[in-house]
Amino acid sequence: MNACTHLLNAALHHCGATDETDSFHSQVEGRYAVPDRVTGALSDSQHRPGDIMHVGQPAVGRPIPPAVERACAALKLIEDLREPYVRGNQVIPDDAAACWELAYAQCVTQLFTALPPAASTR
Amino acid sequence: MRHPTFYGAPAGGKHPVKIEDHRAKAHSIERSLAQCTAADFETVIEAAMLAGTHWFNIMLHRTNVMPCDHDAMHAEFLSPEIRRKVQAMAPRALHALDEIERLRTPYVRGDMPDGERAATHALACLARLKEWALTPECP
Numbered sequence: 001m002n003a004c005t006h007l008l009n010a011a012l013h014h015c016g017a018t019d020e021t022d023s024f025h026s027q028v029e030g031r032y033a034v035p036d037r038v039t040g041a042l043s044d045s046q047h048r049p050g051d052i053m054h055v056g057q058p059a060v061g062r063p064i065p066p067a068v069e070r071a072c073a074a075l076k077l078i079e080d081l082r083e084p085y086v087r088g089n090q091v092i093p094d095d096a097a098a099c100w101e102l103a104y105a106q107c108v109t110q111l112f113t114a115l116p117p118a119a120s121t122r
Numbered sequence: 123m124r125h126p127t128f129y130g131a132p133a134g135g136k137h138p139v140k141i142e143d144h145r146a147k148a149h150s151i152e153r154s155l156a157q158c159t160a161a162d163f164e165t166v167i168e169a170a171m172l173a174g175t176h177w178f179n180i181m182l183h184r185t186n187v188m189p190c191d192h193d194a195m196h197a198e199f200l201s202p203e204i205r206r207k208v209q210a211m212a213p214r215a216l217h218a219l220d221e222i223e224r225l226r227t228p229y230v231r232g233d234m235p236d237g238e239r240a241a242t243h244a245l246a247c248l249a250r251l252k253e254w255a256l257t258p259e260c261p
Contacts, residue, residue: 035234
């Protein structure tokens with residue numbers, strides 16, 4: 001999930017859907033930490049979407065390419081696994097792991113098609 | 123913008139997470155964590171948060187601060203009332219989880235330097251949470 005979110009943010013910046021700002025998303029939707037690169041201090045900020053925290057958080061509010069849409073759908077599937085299987089104790093169905101790995105692969109593949117070649121080198 | 127309104131969510135959706143389940147989850151995550159090095163600092167910090175939150179929930183349930191059918195997701199989003207209770211009862215444990223959560227923004231989502239040192243700090247905080255959750259003083 002974390003790896004895909006970073007790739008998704010790269011793709012969203014690349015297509016112009018979000019701003020490439022020097023700020024990091026916090027645990028609170030829409031709240032960012034802006035680093036002082038000299039002192040290392042962080043200050044709170046609320047601004048237009050730079051990096052997103054999760055799919056739709058914050059909402060991008062601008063059109064995104066179909067490949068990125070497909071990547072978001074795959075990433076959302078991965079995000080939704082946390083509640084039942086990481087925080088919760090639901091039993092994992094037999095074929096689940098393969099489905100989850102497929103979602104990860106689809107997310108990465110779709111995002112690499114949306115990124116310039118240099119950025120998508122594995 | 124959505125603000126977190128989390129004051130304790132139903133635990134594990136339709137499957138309440140009991141204390142022993144939290145313990146098993148924490149141990150499972152820690153086994154994965156043991157395969158990481160400090161160079162994997164993003165994963166170390168995330169795993170420390172996930173395992174630490176399970177230990178934290180054990181503490182909340184054992185002390186009856188939060189019932190077993192409700193879990194805390196992040197220390198930052200605890201209600202003021204529950205935070206005050208935990209602060210009074212286990213300030214070092216609360217601080218430890220706050221610290222782990224604080225590390226995510228600059229080192230997991232962000233690219234601040236010294237990620238390995240942050241990972242080492244996260245592991246120390248996790249150890250503190252685990253120690254408290256397992257201590258006999260935690261009723």
